[in-house]
Amino acid sequence: MTNSLPPAERRASADLAAMRVSYGGDADLVESWLDDGWFPLVTSWLDEAVAAQIAEPNAMVLATVDADGHPATRTVLCKEITPAGVVFYTNYGSAKGVALQAHPYASASFPWIAIQRQVTFRGHVSKVDAADTQAYWNTRPRGSRLGAWASEQSSLVSSREALEQRLTEVTARFEGDDDIPVPPDWGGFRIAPVSVEFWQGRNNRLHNRIRVDIDESGTTMLVRLQP
Numbered sequence: 001m002t003n004s005l006p007p008a009e010r011r012a013s014a015d016l017a018a019m020r021v022s023y024g025g026d027a028d029l030v031e032s033w034l035d036d037g038w039f040p041l042v043t044s045w046l047d048e049a050v051a052a053q054i055a056e057p058n059a060m061v062l063a064t065v066d067a068d069g070h071p072a073t074r075t076v077l078c079k080e081i082t083p084a085g086v087v088f089y090t091n092y093g094s095a096k097g098v099a100l101q102a103h104p105y106a107s108a109s110f111p112w113i114a115i116q117r118q119v120t121f122r123g124h125v126s127k128v129d130a131a132d133t134q135a136y137w138n139t140r141p142r143g144s145r146l147g148a149w150a151s152e153q154s155s156l157v158s159s160r161e162a163l164e165q166r167l168t169e170v171t172a173r174f175e176g177d178d179d180i181p182v183p184p185d186w187g188g189f190r191i192a193p194v195s196v197e198f199w200q201g202r203n204n205r206l207h208n209r210i211r212v213d214i215d216e217s218g219t220t221m222l223v224r225l226q227p
């Protein structure tokens with residue numbers, strides 16, 4: 001293996017090395033913003049992300065570790081934030097679902113880049129109880145419910161047509177049913193945080209990072225990290 005750059009025709013056309021954004025301009029994140037704990041600050045930053053019209057402000061990048069210790073990331077939509085943690089919904093038989101049941105610990109980051117902020121949760125994962133899953137399921141449009149029935153998420157499928165055929169079949173199966181049930185392998189996971197890190201972009205890459213560590217008794221401690 002050599003360290004030489006690939007020939008120009010095999011490089012991305014965008015000049016990645018030259019891409020650089022300067023951050024800052026707003027007030028510095030300080031410890032006192034966390035006087036009332038992590039929850040009010042997360043909700044206020046989320047409100048600012050919504051106000052800034054960021055695409056999918058509830059999207060978070062979820063990292064899991066499988067039974068072999070191999071990490072994987074993907075984006076999911078956060079459907080609830082409370083002091084108990086962050087909740088997302090998925091297929092329990094998917095790659096992430098299987099990984100989380102083998103190793104119930106995860107990290108999830110909200111990359112609010114347009115407002116120069118990021119919040120990262122790390123913590124223990126448990127399934128959302130069936131009543132809460134049902135309540136969220138009831139809010140989903142019919143098409144999303146049918147899609148959840150049609151997809152064995154993360155399993156191989158031979159073609160786009162085969163996938164659409166599965167949707168056709170479940171659509172026929174539930175025709176006339178107003179109450180499509182929750183699929184047996186579908187539901188929510190909650191990450192109960194052990195830490196919540198707030199990151200704010202600053203000039204000269206001297207970003208602000210403050211992490212709230214939460215011990216088993218619920219006692220919190222603030223630490224400031226080098227950028």
Ligand SMILES: Cc1cc2nc3c(=O)[nH]c(=O)nc-3n(C[C@H](O)[C@H](O)[C@H](O)COP(=O)(O)O)c2cc1C
Binds near residue numbers: 072073078095153
């Ligand atoms: C913006 C966005 C939102 C998504 N939201 C979800 C979600 O809430 N739940 C979900 O299971 N997959 C969601 N996905 C798809 C996942 O990123 C992923 O492809 C899928 O869950 C399969 O992941 P896995 O094979 O690692 O389990 C979303 C993808 C994007 C780009």
